[in-house]
Amino acid sequence: MLDCFFTCFFCLSIAPLLALVVSTPSHAGPPLSIEDPGILEQGQWEIITAATATSIGAGKVYQFPVADVSLGVVEDKVQVSAVYPYVFAQLDDQDKDSDFGNLELGVKFKVWDSASWQVAVAPAYSFGITRSLAEIGIGADTDVLFLPVVAEHQVNERFRINGSVGYADVEGGGDEWNYGLAAGFSLNDRWDLVGEVSMAMDTQGRGDILDARAGFDYAVSDSIHLLFALATGVHYQNKDDELHWDAFIGIQWLP
Numbered sequence: 456m457l458d459c460f461f462t463c464f465f466c467l468s469i470a471p472l473l474a475l476v477v478s479t480p481s482h483a484g485p486p487l488s489i490e491d492p493g494i495l496e497q498g499q500w501e502i503i504t505a506a507t508a509t510s511i512g513a514g515k516v517y518q519f520p521v522a523d524v525s526l527g528v529v530e531d532k533v534q535v536s537a538v539y540p541y542v543f544a545q546l547d548d549q550d551k552d553s554d555f556g557n558l559e560l561g562v563k564f565k566v567w568d569s570a571s572w573q574v575a576v577a578p579a580y581s582f583g584i585t586r587s588l589a590e591i592g593i594g595a596d597t598d599v600l601f602l603p604v605v606a607e608h609q610v611n612e613r614f615r616i617n618g619s620v621g622y623a624d625v626e627g628g629g630d631e632w633n634y635g636l637a638a639g640f641s642l643n644d645r646w647d648l649v650g651e652v653s654m655a656m657d658t659q660g661r662g663d664i665l666d667a668r669a670g671f672d673y674a675v676s677d678s679i680h681l682l683f684a685l686a687t688g689v690h691y692q693n694k695d696d697e698l699h700w701d702a703f704i705g706i707q708w709l710p
Contacts, residue, residue, distance in 0.1 A: 485523060486670045486684035486703050487651045489619040489635035490605045492575035494565050495527030495534045505682070505705030507540075512695045514546035516592055518556065521705070531568070536561045536579075544592030556594035557581045561601075574606045583626065597626040603633065613641045619653075630658050647672040649684065665690040666698055672707075680707040 485503050495501055503523035509516045518540040525536040542556040561579030568574075581599040583589075589596035603621030610616060619635040635653035642648060650669040656662055670684025682705040688698030 485705050485707070486672065486682040487637055487649060487668055489617065489637055489651060489653060490563065490575075490577045490603060491617055492563075492565060492573040492577075492605045492607050494531055494563060494575070495525060497527045497530035499527045500710050501525040502708045502710070503682070503705050504708075505703060507701065507703050509701045510699040512691075512697045512699075514544070514549070514592065516545075517543040519543070523705075532565050534563050536563070542593045546592045549591060552591040552593065554588055554593050555584075557584060571609045572606065574604070577601075577603050577605055579603075597629075599626065600624040601633075615639050623655075631655050632658065645674045652689075662692050663690065664688075664692070664696075668701070670703070678709045680709075681705075682707055 485505060501524070503521075505521040505523065506519040507517065507521060521538065521540040523536070523538045525534055527534045538559040538561075540556040541553065543551060543553040545551040559579055559581040561577060563575050563577040565573065565575045579601040581595070581601070583597045583599075584594045586596045588594060601621055601623050603619050605617065605619045607615055607617045615638065617635075617637040617639070619633070619637075621633045623631040623633060625631065633653065633655045635651060637649070637651035639650075640648050648669075648671055650667075652665070652667055654666075655664045665688070666686055667689050668684050668686035670682070673681040673683075675681055682703070684703045686698065686701035686703075691697040
């Protein structure tokens, strides 16, 4: 189950470039992008339906719906997940196009759990789409294996900190390292404020990307949550891929 994160300043996220950047999984831990180490109970489902809008250097990309489904398969130890978006892309000087984007399948294994710490590994595999779809901005045309290690420290009853370090093995080259730091603060039983900062770079330490994201998780009921976040690019070595803004809104259902 998604754990939420806080920030009191908007200096936060590995804001996904959605279908256009292979370094980031599609909304691995909505409304943020890095995963958390929490595991669903055995047999429990988590269903997230979301919409996103992103403005980058090359144009605009919208995803709706984004279907994000997880299932606990071994109590407190293992869960599996799948993420599949439908993408509308309008790159500069091109007509708007739409199709299904990159399908991502993942599994999460909790490796350590204590009163205040949790650690998990969360490998995921993103399947490349056709080159013709990639050229119009629908997604990436290469398969990518993500290998992150994620951790959470519960500082006190209300405040927690999350971190992630991962490697992206990109088919045909262009492998990357990803880093993320997030925090969450529970205002009360319903409102969690969330935020994140993160970075990506190639294996030679070049092409660095720094993004920031902040938002909230609002518990409508015990089983339904409203998720929202906004992001912006902080630093991009390649200005053509710079993130101007990104918006995410979703509904999380725990049947």
